[in-house]
Amino acid sequence: MDYIETWKEVIQRPSNFYRKMPTAGGYAEPLTFAAISYFIYGLLTALFNRGMMGGMSGYGGMYGYGMGSGGYGLTTALMMAIMMPIIGIISIFIGAAILYIIYKVLGGKGSYEGTVRFISYATAVMLLSWIPFIGWIFGFYGIYLYILGGMIVHDVSMVKSAIAVLLPTFLIILIVIIMVVLAGSIAYTMIFPS
Structure with missing residues (x-):
């Protein structure tokens, strides 16, 4: 697998990529692609978004054994990059x-394996996110890549694929809202009993 060529194909021509992508044949190649994407994302995020530069000043910041001025060091950045592919x-x-489901x-x-494959290749967007x-x-x-990949792999309409991709997020938001309302109601009745 040529990671760079595959990445360019997914980002620039996702429809063509997903139509040519085999939906079977094992998990090794798509998961290797995803692991590389997660590793690069974890490393870049740790180095540039989480205070690596701030972590270099102060005691031990560059080597990860001191927190310096609020950031963290190279060792912590590397640990994050290593943990990202696993997670x-x-x-x-x-x-x-x-x-x-x-x-x-x-x-x-489509198959479960095909689903794993389109999700794995959609991680290409992480190099930019x-x-x-x-x-x-x-x-x-990235959401568009999920919708497009699911539409092609599962042979459904764009609308059904969008529902499949967005439904879990909607349900999580709904559950959070219900929990907040319930917690507010309980707190209100505890503070202002009838």
């Missing part, structure tokens, strides 16, 4: 299971 791969398998409910014809102030724009492009 990322686990999240891919869990996310793929959730999406696979939703796609099946919506009439999708770490950029301060504008990274969130690429996050939206």
